[in-house]
Amino acid sequence: MKRLFKTYLEKPELAGLILLVLLVVIFEIRSNGVFLNQDNLRGMLGILPETGLVAIGVTILMISGEFDLSVGSVFALMPMCMAVLMVEGVPFPLALLAGLVVCAVIGFINGYVTIWFEIPSFITTLGMLFIARSLTIVVSGGFPPLLPADLPNWLFTSFVGPGNMFRMSFLWFAGIALLTSLMLSRTNFGNWIKATGGFHPAAASMGIPTARVKLACFVLCSMLSGFAGMLQVLRLGSPLPSIGEGLELQAVASAVIGGASLAGGIGTVAGGIIGTILIRIIDNGLVLSNVDANWFKFAIGFLTIFAVVANAWMRKRAKAIKMEG
Amino acid sequence: MEDAIISVRNLHKWYSGVHALKGVSLDLKRGEALGLVGDNGAGKSTLINILSGVHTADEGEILVEGRPVRIARPRDAMNLGIETIYQYNSTVPTMSIARNLFIGREPTLFSVFGVGILDQKQMASESIKAIANVDLHLRSPDALVGELSGGQRQGVAIARAMHFKSKVMILDEPTNHLSVKETSKVIGFVRGLKAQGVTGVFISHNMHHVFDCCDRVVAMARGEVVLDKRIEETSIDEVHNVL
Numbered sequence: 054m055k056r057l058f059k060t061y062l063e064k065p066e067l068a069g070l071i072l073l074v075l076l077v078v079i080f081e082i083r084s085n086g087v088f089l090n091q092d093n094l095r096g097m098l099g100i101l102p103e104t105g106l107v108a109i110g111v112t113i114l115m116i117s118g119e120f121d122l123s124v125g126s127v128f129a130l131m132p133m134c135m136a137v138l139m140v141e142g143v144p145f146p147l148a149l150l151a152g153l154v155v156c157a158v159i160g161f162i163n164g165y166v167t168i169w170f171e172i173p174s175f176i177t178t179l180g181m182l183f184i185a186r187s188l189t190i191v192v193s194g195g196f197p198p199l200l201p202a203d204l205p206n207w208l209f210t211s212f213v214g215p216g217n218m219f220r221m222s223f224l225w226f227a228g229i230a231l232l233t234s235l236m237l238s239r240t241n242f243g244n245w246i247k248a249t250g251g252f253h254p255a256a257a258s259m260g261i262p263t264a265r266v267k268l269a270c271f272v273l274c275s276m277l278s279g280f281a282g283m284l285q286v287l288r289l290g291s292p293l294p295s296i297g298e299g300l301e302l303q304a305v306a307s308a309v310i311g312g313a314s315l316a317g318g319i320g321t322v323a324g325g326i327i328g329t330i331l332i333r334i335i336d337n338g339l340v341l342s343n344v345d346a347n348w349f350k351f352a353i354g355f356l357t358i359f360a361v362v363a364n365a366w367m368r369k370r371a372k373a374i375k376m377e378g
Numbered sequence: 379m380e381d382a383i384i385s386v387r388n389l390h391k392w393y394s395g396v397h398a399l400k401g402v403s404l405d406l407k408r409g410e411a412l413g414l415v416g417d418n419g420a421g422k423s424t425l426i427n428i429l430s431g432v433h434t435a436d437e438g439e440i441l442v443e444g445r446p447v448r449i450a451r452p453r454d455a456m457n458l459g460i461e462t463i464y465q466y467n468s469t470v471p472t473m474s475i476a477r478n479l480f481i482g483r484e485p486t487l488f489s490v491f492g493v494g495i496l497d498q499k500q501m502a503s504e505s506i507k508a509i510a511n512v513d514l515h516l517r518s519p520d521a522l523v524g525e526l527s528g529g530q531r532q533g534v535a536i537a538r539a540m541h542f543k544s545k546v547m548i549l550d551e552p553t554n555h556l557s558v559k560e561t562s563k564v565i566g567f568v569r570g571l572k573a574q575g576v577t578g579v580f581i582s583h584n585m586h587h588v589f590d591c592c593d594r595v596v597a598m599a600r601g602e603v604v605l606d607k608r609i610e611e612t613s614i615d616e617v618h619n620v621l
């Protein structure tokens with residue numbers, strides 16, 4: 054019993070999960086049952102995959118001990134590249150592939166510069182934030198290109214499931230979340246990510262290729278962000294060069310609310326997702342309970358600090374519970 | 379030197395201007411426990427880091443069981459049976475004991491290009507055995523290493539080295555920051571290495587500890603070996619004098 058209690062206190066995503074349940078109950082009552090009705094849920098589930106995928110990438114990268122501030126810009130750049138290619142007559146699958154390659158290259162540059170020049174990734178990716186945003190506007194030629202009419206929306210944005218509850222994007226999100234979560238918790242590669250971020254000298258001296266592990270996390274983070282940007286553009290129907298602005302900090306907030314440590318080594322994919330859901334719920338719940346929308350950022354800020362404090366407190370409590378022997 | 383398990387010949391190492399090793403030659407005999415002493419900055423850790431693949435020598439030769447070898451990365455050293463317990467802690471505090479024991483050498487159910495699904499059952503059962511084998515009493519292999527005492531953490535690192543059947547175990551100041559009781563446990567462990575057929579290199583600033591558990595003492599100063607004698611043939615005072 055005591056052990057079970059301790060094990061749960063040690064779970065990094067616990068604070069976020071408790072907050073999530075609390076907020077759902079509060080908003081459901083405050084909005085007189087509108088919050089959890091089908092239409093509102095459908096709206097939230099339609100947007101969730103976009104910010105959720107970015108949060109997954111940022112969380113995993115953070116566990117490996119690094120940061121990515123360029124995700125918001127990559128979020129805009131990848132669909133812009135695709136749109137421009139498709140206007141030139143390139144078919145969708147090829148444009149998708151090219152877009153993902155662009156993301157992979159950006160992630161690789163972020164990682165390579167960070168690791169080989171021993172620069173904090175905060176700086177490298179801050180630079181990339183500006184570079185990728187600028188490229189997005191340059192590539193667009195000043196005004197957003199028109200998307201062709203024959204897009205495979207059935208694969209990404211169409212509504213499916215009982216009562217048309219989900220968009221296809223949600224299935225992509227769920228699948229990717231499941232795969233990355235398993236990768237982190239059940240594979241040796243996941244073990245290397247945690248070791249690299251947890252204590253780099255020990256990981257390196259035990260023969261883990263820490264540079265390659267981090268590089269892979271940078272590339273994964275960029276590709277997930279670009280893919281998420283494409284989902285948003287397909288949903289909106291137009292590749293605006295300004296999408297994803299401020300997303301990088303929201304993604305960091307998601308990861309941190311979900312229990313990931315800025316110092317690396319601690320965190321889970323589930324935590325990053327819980328953090329994202331919390332932010333979406335606050336966004337939506339404040340509107341439904343007729344609160345001035347300008348309180349949104351206040352709430353996110355408060356939540357971020359509160360979640361981290363709660364997490365630290367719980368970890369301390371868990372440590373204080375001494376087991377027999 | 380047919381009974382030398384590791385020989386180094388004329389090792390040199392420069393760190394951007396600092397000549398940290400100036401032609402070190404040393405034979406490590408099979409089954410002996412070697413004490414390596416020397417002042418701060420003498421080059422002890424540098425020598426050890428070269429043997430364990432963390433750094434590479436700029437000049438010189440390493441022979442393992444008489445054969446010249448190239449140790450370019452930690453994995454090479456591990457494959458040669460050289461396990462190192464580092465001066466700083468060589469465990470990851472945010473991970474469980476079981477996960478720490480298998481870092482970089484995780485058993486997998488199947489794998490593609492070296493990446494695969496962890497065999498968690500095997501990790502759990504083997505880590506219980508590995509911990510028991512070094513006489514470490516820990517409640518569960520799922521506990522986080524960050525919650526253990528300094529001595530217990532070193533115990534985990536030692537259990538890991540033993541589990542992977544090392545031929546040579548290098549301990550770089552393993553008793554730093556340990557209480558008297560935990561220090562004597564580590565010393566006892568170094569003494570026990572011989573019975574297990576493992577050759578040991580023990581680095582310490584405490585001469586009494588070295589004379590307590592080693593067969594031979596090597597003293598280094600300013601990147602050179604200045605004394606290399608069997609314990610019976612020397613004394614703490616003599617070693618102090620050459621440093």
Ligand SMILES: Nc1ncnc2c1ncn2[C@@H]1O[C@H](COP(=O)(O)OP(=O)(O)OP(=O)(O)O)[C@@H](O)[C@H]1O
Nearest residue numbers: 393396398416417418419420421422423424425465
């Ligand atoms: N990574 C490094 N980069 C640059 N110089 C280094 C590095 N590691 C060691 N040195 C230098 O090499 C010399 C030898 O250092 P080393 O760590 O081998 O000494 P040591 O005998 O282990 O000392 P201590 O007892 O303090 O651990 C020192 O002058 C040190 O400053």
Ligand SMILES: [Mg+2]
Nearest residue numbers: 422423424465
């Ligand atoms: Mg040293």
